[in-house]
Amino acid sequence: MAKNDKTSQDELKSSIWGGRFSSGPSQLMQDINASISYDKRLYRQDIAGSKAHASMLAAVKIISNDDCHAIHSGLDQIASEIEAGDFVFSEALEDIHMNIESRLAELIGEPARRLHTARSRNDQVATDFKLWVRDLLDSIDHALADMQGALLDKAEAHADLLMPGFTHLQTAQPVTFGFHLMAYVEMLGRDRGRFADARRRLNESPLGAAALAGTSFPTDRHMTATALGFDRPAANAMDAVSDRDFALEFLASAAICSVHLSRFAEELVIWSSDRFGFIALSDAFTTGSSIMPQKRNPDAAELVRAKPGRIIGALTGLLIVLKGLPLAYGKDMQEDKEGVFDAADALGIALAATTGMIHDMTPQPDAMLAALTTGFPTATDLADYMVRELGMPFREAHHASGAIVAEAAAKGLDLEEMSLDALQAIEPRIKPDIIGLLSVASAAAARTSFGGTAPDEVRARIADARQRFAIQ
Numbered sequence: 001m002a003k004n005d006k007t008s009q010d011e012l013k014s015s016i017w018g019g020r021f022s023s024g025p026s027q028l029m030q031d032i033n034a035s036i037s038y039d040k041r042l043y044r045q046d047i048a049g050s051k052a053h054a055s056m057l058a059a060v061k062i063i064s065n066d067d068c069h070a071i072h073s074g075l076d077q078i079a080s081e082i083e084a085g086d087f088v089f090s091e092a093l094e095d096i097h098m099n100i101e102s103r104l105a106e107l108i109g110e111p112a113r114r115l116h117t118a119r120s121r122n123d124q125v126a127t128d129f130k131l132w133v134r135d136l137l138d139s140i141d142h143a144l145a146d147m148q149g150a151l152l153d154k155a156e157a158h159a160d161l162l163m164p165g166f167t168h169l170q171t172a173q174p175v176t177f178g179f180h181l182m183a184y185v186e187m188l189g190r191d192r193g194r195f196a197d198a199r200r201r202l203n204e205s206p207l208g209a210a211a212l213a214g215t216s217f218p219t220d221r222h223m224t225a226t227a228l229g230f231d232r233p234a235a236n237a238m239d240a241v242s243d244r245d246f247a248l249e250f251l252a253s254a255a256i257c258s259v260h261l262s263r264f265a266e267e268l269v270i271w272s273s274d275r276f277g278f279i280a281l282s283d284a285f286t287t288g289s290s291i292m293p294q295k296r297n298p299d300a301a302e303l304v305r306a307k308p309g310r311i312i313g314a315l316t317g318l319l320i321v322l323k324g325l326p327l328a329y330g331k332d333m334q335e336d337k338e339g340v341f342d343a344a345d346a347l348g349i350a351l352a353a354t355t356g357m358i359h360d361m362t363p364q365p366d367a368m369l370a371a372l373t374t375g376f377p378t379a380t381d382l383a384d385y386m387v388r389e390l391g392m393p394f395r396e397a398h399h400a401s402g403a404i405v406a407e408a409a410a411k412g413l414d415l416e417e418m419s420l421d422a423l424q425a426i427e428p429r430i431k432p433d434i435i436g437l438l439s440v441a442s443a444a445a446a447r448t449s450f451g452g453t454a455p456d457e458v459r460a461r462i463a464d465a466r467q468r469f470a471i472q
Helices: 006-017 027-033 036-059 065-084 096-108 110-114 121-157 177-202 221-227 237-242 245-271 299-322 331-360 365-371 379-390 394-411 420-426 440-446 455-468
Strands: 162-167 170-176
Touching (some): 036 121, 065 096, 065 110, 096 110, 096 121, 121 237, 121 331, 121 455, 162 440, 177 455, 245 299, 245 331, 394 420
Antiparallel strands (some): 162 170
16 A cells, blocks of 8 residues: 555545544645654654553553554554655654554554544643653763763873863862863763753653543553653643643753863863863864864864754743743644754764763873963962961961962972072971972872862762762
8 A cells, every 4th residue: 555645644634633624724834834854753752652542542442452453563564664764754744643643544444543532642742752852861861971981981090190270261270180070070960960850850641631631531541651651640631731841851951961061172172272282182083174284173072062052042942932822732832842853963962072082082291291380380289388387377378378479470480499498588487398298299189178189089089970870
């Protein structure tokens, strides 16, 4: 039998819209109404939802077991056709739901027309979309865990590698490369928490809510909820078909996550620049110039840095679509998917590219150490010494340390190059035990407070993170 032929399409439209309509829509109406170009990616979820619905209808004796078996067999064949690339999608049939239902009618005839009993496209699309977003959240969690693993491995390998820590992009204090990378492990951990929270909240089934008010058929919504892996059916039918919080929460969490990725990408751009040279990226994640043969551009990082624009835009767009909608369903809500799909694609490629760059990047220890010879990164350690060993109030010690920094700058020396006499000329109470404490290695090793940059503390936090985030 021919697939999705015009006669069967017209018949299906007539059966769906009913006798209220005597003619079909204009081409322009079909163009603005059709969503099959993007919502066809919901086909797995649509088939799963329809199979669960058919099984429930048979269990409560609304349809026969034979009809249920025919529906399941037909849906399985449709899934195979779509996955093989043999399915013909029709814009005239508007969306994935009608495309599948039309093909099912071609394959099994009358039983297909019983499938839509006790449901509406309103609860059908909400169910499909929730299932798709739930699958997406699971895949994002795996991707974030992979990225955390890459960061943990790199941090562990470089827990002792000294580099400048910055504030205002000015040299602040010495840290280790491993310590710096661990900051992103924690950021990604919060991202995973937000996505997990969103998943828990979305896991209520809209299926069986019908158009907005439920159904008079003796359905079992708990059965379909369980079959589809939901925790429970949504408690209010009107809310069930109106709710797009799950899409908003995904987009909000994705926006925050993409900003984290962008901040890391910006550091990769800075670190790999000629002026810093803290890391090197291979040919796998850089490109050249069409005119300047010497260039190695960190294009992968720059593109990751740009992705929040798309994702934040999708969040803003959906918020604006929903902000004035009365309950329950309006066709405006068809605009809920493209932005989510685009954001999902953007976040997915950004996660993959960033994880790839983490594996790929090679730290450059000489450049990192050279950067620690400017900016007086141990000035705070000098002030801390005065507080700890001389009993000075911190503000007094801060002032004295600043005066010593000014003297060192005037002489073109690092703090650890200043003689004891020169230090005592500004603060006479300084003792000989200061010698050796102002090296960058000593300064980093001294920061043993929980979460500090001391190498042993970094290793301890790496071990803790592997356990907290279940990453080996």
